[in-house]
Amino acid sequence: MRPIDHTIRRGILVDRAFSIIGWASLIFCLSMLGLLLYSLLSDGASRLSWDFLTSFPSRRAAAAGAKSALVGSLLVMLITACTAIPLGIAAGVYLEEYARKNWFTSLIEVNIANLAAVPSIIYGLMALGLLVYQFHLGQSILTGGITLAFLILPIVIVATREALRAIPQHMREAAFALGASRWQVVRDHLLPYxxxxxxxxxxxxLSRAVGETAPLVTIGAISYIAFLPPVPFSERPWLPATNAQRAVARAAQADPLPAGLGTGVSPLRAGTIEVRVRPSDGGGAAVSTTLAFDPSMSIEDLRAAFDSVPGLAASLTPSGYLALAADSGSEFRLAGDTAGLTRALGLNEGGGLHGPVEWAWSPFTVLPIQMFNWLSTPDEAFAKNAAAAGLLLMAVTLGMNGAAIFVRARMRRRIKW
Amino acid sequence: MTQIAANPARGARDAISHAARRKPSAVLMEFGLLLAAVLSILITAGIVYVLFSEAVPFFRVVSLWEFFTDSQWTPLFDDKHFGILPLVCGTMTTTGIALIVALPLGTIIAIWLSDFARPGLRETVKPILELLSAVPTVVFGYFAIQFVSPALGRVIPDLPLFNVLAAGVVMGIMIVPYISSLSEDAMRAVPMLLREGSYGMGANRFTTAIRVVFPASLSGVGAAYTLAISRAVGETMIVAIAAGMQPTLTIDPTSQAQTVTAYIVQVSMGDLPHGSLEYQTIFAAGLTLFVMTLGFNLLSVALRRRFRQVY
Known part of the structure; x- marks a missing residue:
């Protein structure tokens, strides 16, 4: 038998060795986080400027900015928060305070546990098949926001349940004993605590949703957006001659036009559309022409019909797009579209006021998609833009996680049952 | 009603039971809350419905046999092949590399945090470590392609810029906190009595951690492992950015490969017409992915449930 002090010394040595290995593993992981921040900073810090935040994307790397991505991320998060927070808290309250212990409740519980681990890209596929193509919400801010809300719903539910479970049972019993109803207990006691x-x-x-890329790529968020979603009740400009691009239909190569042409989202119907043309100096009344449209018309018929309107020129671009332009010195707008033409072709109507929630139907891009787009551009100069976008993302997500840690720490200090 | 006068106590009881009877608004409230909880089931139903409704027409054209045995995946080329194996193989290789990195690191850190680190240190380190999993995956993708891949290229000659190794290593670093946090929770849940028994027998910390605590927390640790695997299988942006876009049936980590998730991203970036066979391929691929992760998730739930029942 070995002497006992030898065994003890060996044990202490092994403990020390493992302690060092543990430290080393931890430092390795944290140094990776450090290296990641360092590589972002060394590439991207020079690109971070006010201009970068306030410029639209561009084909020139040095002029490109993240304006549309920042606004897109903000609006998508607004929809996500408005959907996921009330629904998640409601579901959490139901499961923790109302649900009886039966097979249905445990089905919901297993289901939520499983949903929490479904890959995010699967949510994107679901949204593509259901929200975009079945519910016709389009590849819009609304679709993006709801998709991410579904994705984070399990996290909100689980957090709500854990927070409710941490409240001692006697708080509920005290409230019940005073005659409070279940809902009063939830509203006046459990939720505030x-x-x-x-x-x-x-x-x-929400910090997880900000960084999500894959599901939004899947629903078809566009990576090159050089405009902002419409401000509620702002006036739509009439379409001038010099800006024919704004009236270019998205895709119209098929002949005859199939239902769901263009974005593949909006069906075409038989109907009419009104074209109004007026002098662009603002003086003089608009001249109105009504065109009849039926879904069997070809793209060439459509072009001829628009071209016959006095003061308007219609042409097909080489790639098969329909472009409308007013004659010089005048501007035009489309109105009274009962054929669904403007939506199906992506034609800009011009004129009138933007609706209060029209922005939610706008195409969008978000910060992570903009970063991915810059990263997959072969030109090495764009990698700097990607790094700058990455720095913004890291600032947002790490900031939010820091805030969460702060809130948790404060809560621990304040509440004593 | 006449009984109220005859029996005052009974009347008071009636009045209370009337007040306590649930108002319609309360019933409505409960129903609203129930609807919110049921939404989660509808989401699952929506996922299953979409995946199947789009994948079934695909499998009418491409037989299951071809799908699982063809060794090529070229749905976007003229010479079309629909063998999912190269994509699954890409997913398995990247996941494998990620696990080789993350399992030892995560487990060592978990043991160290639960049985070696001082409580104050543990409470500081854990949230910082969890920041690793809060980093957006597209940023990890940037790290893999701009930093790790060139760095590995200096060590391994002829390493292409897009390679499985860099993607897998970075993915591994990403999932370390999943493993370490959940495993550490499981190890801390092991009663102090077991540790004290072991120390009382003269065992040192390391022996106690490895021979007593680790086996006692095995199902919780197993749940953490399976969750990490399912994360790695479903991870998208790192592999889409850093592993390349070439479906190849290989397990060579220094080559390019495409994963199931990266293929879905590749197709989504283009503009495929709704309803075409090429469009349906992403749902067939998605269904494959869903089934793979579902298996791991259910295993994880089962393991965690068993682990809860132990003490």
């Missing part, structure tokens, strides 16, 4: 815990979970969930 669990605000901190729920807020922590919501912040972490």
């Amino acid at each position: 669990s605000t901190g815990g729920i807020a922590t979970g919501v912040i972490i969930a």
Whole structure:
């Protein structure tokens, strides 16, 4: 038998060795986080400027900015937050405070646990098949926001449940004993006490949604957006001659036009569309012409019909796009579209006021998609833009996680049952 | 009603039971909350419906036999082949490399945090480590292609810029916190009594951690592992950015490969007409992915449930 002090010394040595290995593993992982930040900073810090934040994407790397991506991320997050927070908290409250223990409840629980681990790209496929093509919401901010809300719903539900579970049972019993109804207990006691815990979970969930790329790529978020979604009740410009691009239909190569042409989202119907042309100096009344349209018309018939309107020239671009332009010195707008033509072809109507929620139907890009797009451009100069976008993303997500840690720490200090 | 006068106590009870009877608004409220909870089932149903409704027409044209045995995946070329194996192989290789990196690191950190680190240190380190999994995956993709791949290229000659190795290594670093946090929770849940018993027998910390704590927390650790695997299988942006876009049936980590998820991204970036066979391929690929991750998820749920019942 070995002497006991030898065994003890060996044990202490092994412990020390493992302690060092543990430190080393931890430092390795943290140094990777450090290296990642370093490589982003060394490539992207020089591109971060006010101009970068306020410029649209561009074909020239040095002039490109993240304006549309920032606005897109903000609006998508607005929809996500408005959908996921109330639904997630409601579901969490139901499961924790109302649900009886039966097979249906445990089905919901297993289902939520499973949903939390479904790859995000699967949510994108679901949204593509269901929201885009079945519910006709288009490849819009609304679709993107709802998709991400579905994605983070399990996180919000689990956070709500854990926050509610942390409240001691006697708080509920005290309220019930005073004659409060279940809903009064939830509203006046449980939700106020669990605000901190729920807020922590919501912040972490939203920070995950900000960085999500794959599901939004799948639903077809466009990576090159050089405009902002319409401001509610702002006036749409009439379409001038010099800006024919704005009236270019998206894709019209098929002949005759198939239903769901263009974006493949909006069906075409028989109907009419009104074209109004007026002098662009603002003086003089608009001249109105009504065109009849039926879905069997070819793209060439469509061009001829628009071309016959006085003061308007219609042409097909080499790639098969329909372009409308007013004669010089005048401008035009489309109105009274009962054929669904403007949506199916992506034609800009011009004129009138933007609706209060029209922005939600606007095509969009978000920060991670913009970054991915710059990263997959072969030109090495765009990698700097990607790094700058990455720095913005990291600032947002790490900031939100920091806020969550802060909220959690404060909550722990304040609440003592 | 006459009984109220006859029996005052009974009347008071009636009045209370009337007040306590649930108002219609309360019933409506509960129903609203129930709907929110049921939404999660509708989401799952939506996922299953979309995947199947788009994949079934695909499998009418391409037989299951061809799908699982053809060794080429070229749906976007003129010479079309629909063998999912190269994509699954790409997914398995990247996942394998990620696990080789993440399992040892994650497990060592978990053991170290639960049985070696001081509590104060543990509470500081854990949130910082979890920041790793909060980094957006597209940023990890940037790291893989701009930093790790060139760095590995300096060590391994003739390494192409797009390679499985860099993507896998970065993915591994990403999933370390999943493994370390969940495993550490499982290890901390092991009762102190077991540790004290072991120390009382003269065992040192390391022996206690490896021989007593680790086996006792095995199902929780297993749940953490399976969750990490399912994350790696479903990870999209890192592999789409860094592993390349060439479906190849190979397990060579220094070559390019395409994963199931990267293929879906590649197709989504283009503009395929709705309803075409090429469009349906992403749903067939998605269904394959869903089935793969579902298996791991259910295993993880089962393991966690068992682990909860132990103590």
